[in-house]
Amino acid sequence: MPGSPNNLPLISCRGLTKIYVMGQSEVRALDGIDLDIYEGEFVAIIGSSGSGKSTLMNMLGALDQPSSGSVMINGENIGKMKSKALAKFRNNTIGFIFQQFQLLPKKSARKNVELPLQYRKPKVTDSASKADHCLELVGLKDRAGHRPTELSGGQQQRVAIARALAGDPKVLLADEPTGALDSKTSEDIMALMQNLNAQGITIIVITHEAEVAAYAQRVVEFKDGRILSDKRQDAAA
Amino acid sequence: MNSLATLGLAFSSIIERPLRSLLTSLGIIIGVAAVYAMLALGEGAKKQVEESLNSISTRSMQIWPDWNRGRSSQARRSMPFTEKDIVELRSINGVFAATGSLTGRSYTIATETNDVSGNFMGVDPDQLRSGGGEMKMGENITFADIETRNPVVVISEGIQQRLYDNQNPIGSTLKINNIAFRVKGVTTKPDSNISFGNDDLFAWAPITVARERVIGGNRFVQNHVSSIKVVGDIGASLDTIEEEINIVLRRSRDLKAGAPPDYRIFSSRGWQQQAAEQTNSLSFLLAAMGAISLLVGGVGVMNIMLVSVTERTREIGLRMALGAQKNNIMSQFLTEALLLCILSGIVGLGVGFAMSKFAMDTMDVQLVFSPTVALISFGSALFIGVVFGFLPARRAAGLNPIDALRHE
Numbered sequence: 276m277p278g279s280p281n282n283l284p285l286i287s288c289r290g291l292t293k294i295y296v297m298g299q300s301e302v303r304a305l306d307g308i309d310l311d312i313y314e315g316e317f318v319a320i321i322g323s324s325g326s327g328k329s330t331l332m333n334m335l336g337a338l339d340q341p342s343s344g345s346v347m348i349n350g351e352n353i354g355k356m357k358s359k360a361l362a363k364f365r366n367n368t369i370g371f372i373f374q375q376f377q378l379l380p381k382k383s384a385r386k387n388v389e390l391p392l393q394y395r396k397p398k399v400t401d402s403a404s405k406a407d408h409c410l411e412l413v414g415l416k417d418r419a420g421h422r423p424t425e426l427s428g429g430q431q432q433r434v435a436i437a438r439a440l441a442g443d444p445k446v447l448l449a450d451e452p453t454g455a456l457d458s459k460t461s462e463d464i465m466a467l468m469q470n471l472n473a474q475g476i477t478i479i480v481i482t483h484e485a486e487v488a489a490y491a492q493r494v495v496e497f498k499d500g501r502i503l504s505d506k507r508q509d510a511a512a
Numbered sequence: 513m514n515s516l517a518t519l520g521l522a523f524s525s526i527i528e529r530p531l532r533s534l535l536t537s538l539g540i541i542i543g544v545a546a547v548y549a550m551l552a553l554g555e556g557a558k559k560q561v562e563e564s565l566n567s568i569s570t571r572s573m574q575i576w577p578d579w580n581r582g583r584s585s586q587a588r589r590s591m592p593f594t595e596k597d598i599v600e601l602r603s604i605n606g607v608f609a610a611t612g613s614l615t616g617r618s619y620t621i622a623t624e625t626n627d628v629s630g631n632f633m634g635v636d637p638d639q640l641r642s643g644g645g646e647m648k649m650g651e652n653i654t655f656a657d658i659e660t661r662n663p664v665v666v667i668s669e670g671i672q673q674r675l676y677d678n679q680n681p682i683g684s685t686l687k688i689n690n691i692a693f694r695v696k697g698v699t700t701k702p703d704s705n706i707s708f709g710n711d712d713l714f715a716w717a718p719i720t721v722a723r724e725r726v727i728g729g730n731r732f733v734q735n736h737v738s739s740i741k742v743v744g745d746i747g748a749s750l751d752t753i754e755e756e757i758n759i760v761l762r763r764s765r766d767l768k769a770g771a772p773p774d775y776r777i778f779s780s781r782g783w784q785q786q787a788a789e790q791t792n793s794l795s796f797l798l799a800a801m802g803a804i805s806l807l808v809g810g811v812g813v814m815n816i817m818l819v820s821v822t823e824r825t826r827e828i829g830l831r832m833a834l835g836a837q838k839n840n841i842m843s844q845f846l847t848e849a850l851l852l853c854i855l856s857g858i859v860g861l862g863v864g865f866a867m868s869k870f871a872m873d874t875m876d877v878q879l880v881f882s883p884t885v886a887l888i889s890f891g892s893a894l895f896i897g898v899v900f901g902f903l904p905a906r907r908a909a910g911l912n913p914i915d916a917l918r919h920e
Contacts, residue, residue, distance in 0.1 A: 338913050359837050366835020377917065378828045381528050393517055393837040409783060442835070 284311035285445060285477055286335060286416045290344035293330050293500075304330040306500035307344065312479065314445075317472040317510065319488035320481045322497030329450070331497070332481045336369050336448050349445050366394050370439030372449035376431045378423040384410060384434045385419040391442040402441075409437035413467060429460035436467065446477040453487055465490040469510065515843075522848040525820075526855070536816045537856035539809025540893055544860025545867055546802030548823075548889040550795055551569030554870045555880035556790035564787075566746050568644035568702075571608065573754065574778040575740040575761070591774065592736040595719070597764050598636065598779065604756040606748030611638035612737030614719055616727040621671060621715055622687045628674045630713040632688055634722025634737075640666075642741045643702030648672075650682045650697030657718040661726075665693035670712035672698050686715070690728045693717060750781055806892055809856070810900040817849050817904035826906050829916025842909035850894065851899025861886055 279342075280478050291308040305327045322328045332348050333339035337353050340361075346353040356364060356387060368403040370391075371465050378387045380499050388406035392399040399405065410419050423431050432452060439447050449468065450492055454459035469490050488494050489511040496503040517811055521532060526533045564570050593612060602610040614634035621630045634638075640652050657664055665686055672681055681695045693715075701712050717726065719737065742757060744750050754777060761767075761775060821828070828841055868879045 293901050300774065333914055336833065362837040362840075365833060371833050373830075375915070377826065379827060379830075381524075382714075390831070391834040394831075394837070394840060398514060 282313055283315040285316075285349060285478055286310070286312040286329075287347040287427075288334075288344065289347075291331075291334065291340070291341050291346055292343045293327075293334065294342045305334070305341070307407050308500075308502060310502065310505075312446075312477070313471075315475055316493060317469065317478045317491045318480070319491035319494045320479060320497060321483060321485070321488050321494060322503075323483060326497040327500040328481050328497045330500075332448060332450050332479075335446075335479060336371060337364045338477065339424050350492060362394070363396075366391060366442060368445045370444035370447040372432070372435055372439050372447060372452045374451035376423070376428075376435045376455070376456040378431055378434055378438075380423050383420050383422055384426070384437075386414060387423065388438045388441050390438060395442065406437070406441055409440045410434070412440060412471070413437045427460075429463055432456060432460075432464055433467065436464075436471075440471070440476075446479060447471070449480045450480065451482055452480060453482075453484070458486075461487065483510050515847075517841075518843050518847050519851065521844055522851045525848055526852055532816060533852060536812050536852060537859065539805060539808075539812045540853055540856035540896060541860040541863060543802055543804075543806030543809045543896075544857050544889050544893045545864035546798055546805055547892055548861055548864030548885060549868045549871070549879075550798035550802050551885040551888055552879040552881055553791070553798060553866070553871070554795040555882060555885060556878035557788065557795060559880055560791070560878045561788040562703065565781075568642070568743060570781050571746070571748075571750065572642065572779065573742045573744075573750065573757070575742065575757065576721075576778070577738075578774050578776050591765055592738060593740055593775075594736060594760075594764070595636075597761060598740060600759060600760045600764070601742055602638065604742075604753060604760070606745050606753055607742055607747045608748075609638040609743040610740065611636050611642045612719065612740050613639060613838040614722050614727050615738050616699045616722070616735075619688050619715075619726070621667075621675070623675050623684070626675045628671060628713060630668075630671055630715055631711070632715050632717070632722065632726060634719035634727060635716040636719055639716060640699060642743045645700045645702040648698040648700050649680065650695070652697055652699075653716060653718050658720050661720050661724065662718060663691065663693050663721055664696035664718065666697040666699050666716040667695060668697060668698055668712055668714045671715060674713070688715060688717070691725050693721075750779065752759055754779075757906045795907075802889075802892075806896055810896040813849055813852060813896065814900035814904060817845060817901055818907070821845060821904050821908045822847070824908075825911060825916045825919035828911050829913045829919065832911070833914035833917060838909040841911075842905045845905035845908045846898070847906065850897035853893045853897030853901075857890045860893065861890060864889065 288308050288310040291305055291310070292303065293305040294303055308331065320328045320331060330339070334341060334353065335348065337348070337356070340356070341354050351364060353361070353364070377392070384401060385406045387411050389402045392402040392405060407416065407419055410416050413436050415430060415437065417432050418426060418430060423434065426434065447468070452468070453464055456464060465487060468478055468480070480487060482488055491508070492510050493505070493507050495505045574591070595612060598610055598612040601607065616632045616634070618629050619632040620627050621632070635653055636658060637653055637655060640647065650666070653664065653666055656662070665688070667681065667686070672678060675681070675686075681698065684695050686693045686695055699716075723736070742753065744753050757777065758773070762773065765774060767773060831841060865881070868881070872879045
C-alpha cells in the first residue's frame with residue numbers, strides 16, 4: 276500500500292530550502308519543506324504562481340539543486356550531484372511532461388519519443404521499437420511517422436507523455452500538462468495519466484487548476500514556499 | 513549518445529535549413545578554393561622555377577665582343593676571343609661546358625643530288641653539351657679533329673631529313689662552300705629555349721677547318737673565335753662564374769684595371785628570376801584572398817551557429833532535461849559547425865580544382881595537384897570549423913536547462 280510508513284519513500288525532502296538572490300534581496304522560493312512521496316502515488320502539487328511549486332518541480336526533476344536541506348530520490352541525494360551525474364539521473368529516473376509539450380518540430384513522433392534513449396548508457400539498440408511501444412500506450416501507434424505540426428494539441432501532449440515513458444523512469448513529472456489544452460482534451464490527458472498510474476507509475480503533477488488536481492489521490496498545496504496542506508482524496512473518475 | 517548519432521543529428525540539422533547552410537558555406541567554399549588554387553599555383557611555380565633554374569638555358573652565358581665599341585673613335589677596336597680563352601674558361605670551377613664557336617652566315621650544304629641552306633658553324637666538342645643536345649648517331653667533333661684539321665661535319669636532324677630522307681648519312685660526303693666534308697655524326701636539336709628561329713638546319717665542323725677553309729676571311733685569323741658560351745653546373749653560382757670569366761678575359765685582352773670591358777656577357781637568369789617573383793606575388797595574392805575569405809567564412813559560420821544556438825535554446829533545454837550532458841550538447845554543435853565546414857571544404861576543393869584546371873588550360877601557368885595541397889586546404893576548413901564552432905558550442909553547453917526550457 277503506497278503511503279504506508281513502513282515502506283521507504285521514493286522521494287524524500289527534508290528541510291528543503293531554495294533561496295534565490297535577486298540583487299539586494301533574497302527570495303525564499305522553498306522554505307524548509309518536508310515531503311515524502313511513495314512509489315505508485317499520484318500526487319498533485321497545487322498553489323498560485325510564486326508559491327514555490329515550480330521550484331519544487333525543478334528540484335524533484337534534478338534540474339536544480341537545493342540551497343540547504345536534502346532531496347533524496349530513489350536513494351540518491353540530488354544536492355550532492357555534479358552536472359554530469361544530474362544529467363544521467365534525469366535520463367534514468369525522471370520522465371518530464373511540459374506545458375508547451377516541447378517536441379522537436381522537424382522530427383517524427385517516433386524520433387521525438389526516442390530522444391531520451393539517445394542519451395542512455397549503455398546504448399539502447401531497439402529504441403525505435405521501444406518508442407513505438409510507448410506511442411501505443413498513449414494510443415498514437417498509427418501516428419508514429421507524423422511530425423508534431425501534423426498532430427493536434429492533445430496528440431502532441433500524448434507524444435510528450437510517450438517520450439516521458441520511453442526511458443522507463445521511476446517518476447513522471449508533469450508541469451501544467453493541460454495548460455495549453457482545451458477542457459475536453461485536458462480530461463483525456465488526465466484520464467490517460469490516471470490510467471498510467473493505475474499501471475503502477477508514480478506521477479507528480481504541478482498545476483494551479485483544481486480540476487486537474489482532482490484526478491490525483493493526494494493534493495499538496497503550497498503557499499509562499501511552505502506546505503499549506505497535504506490531503507488524500509478519492510480521485511475523480 | 514555516440515559519435516555516429518551526433519553526426520546524424522548534425523547532418524539533419526544542416527539539411528533541415530538548406531538555404532541557410534548553403535549561404536553559410538559560401539565563404540568557406542571560396543576560401544578553400546582560393547587556398548587550393550594558391551597552393552597548386554605556388555607548387556607549380558616552384559617546380560617551374562626549379563626546372564628553369566636547372567635548364568641549360570638558364571645556366572648559360574653568351575659572351576660576345578662589344579663590336580659597337582670599335583665604332584667609336586676614342587676606343588680601341590674590340591678583339592675577337594681566342595681558343596686559349598676557351599681552355600681557361602673551361603677550367604673555371606663549376607663550369608659544365610665552355611665552348612667557342614665561329615658563326616658563319618648561311619651556307620649551301622649539298623650532296624651529289626640535293627642541297628639545302630643551313631647555318632654553318634666552326635665548333636669545339638663542348639658545343640654539343642652547351643646546347644643540351646645529344647648525338648643521335650655517329651660521333652661528336654673531337655679535339656683531335658680540331659688539331660689535325662680533319663674535314664668532318666656533324667649535321668642536325670633537320671639536315672639529315674632534308675638531304676638524306678632520314679637515311680643513315682654517316683661516312684657520306686657533303687659539300688659546304690664547295691669544300692668536301694665527311695659526315696661524322698647527327699645531333700638532335702639543342703634545348704628549344706635557346707634556339708632562335710629556324711634553328712634545326714645546321715652543320716658543325718671543327719673550328720680550325722671552318723676558320724681556315726670556309727668562314728675565315730679577314731676577321732678571323734689564327735685562333736680566333738666569334739663567340740663564347742659558358743654553361744654552369746647545376747647548382748653552381750653563375751655570379752661567381754661570371755666574376756671568374758671577367759678575370760680571365762680581362763687578363764687575356766689586356767684590359768687595365770677600371771677600364772670598361774670590350775665584350776658583353778648575356779644571360780637569361782635575370783628575367784627568369786623576375787618571372788619567378790611574379791608568380792610568387794600572384795601566389796601571395798591568392799593566399800591573402802584565401803585567408804581573408806576563410807576568416808570571413810569562419811565568422812559567418814560562427815554567426816550562424818550563434819543564431820542557431822539562440823533559436824534552439826528550448827531544444828537544448830529539453831535535451832538537457834531528457835538527460836543530455838554538457839559534452840553531448842557541446843559535441844552536437846561543434847559537430848554541426850565542423851560538418852558544415854567539411855562539406856564546404858569538399859565543395860571548395862572541387863571548385864578549386866576546376867578553377868586551377870581552367871587557369872592551366874587557358875593561361876600559361878603550371879599547377880601541381882598533390883595530395884598535400886588538397887590536405888592543407890581541406891585542413892584549413894577543418895581548422896576554421898573547430899575554431900569558430902567552439903564559442904557557440906560552449907555557449908550552448910553552458911545554458912541552464914531551466915532557463916533554456918522557458919526561453920521564448
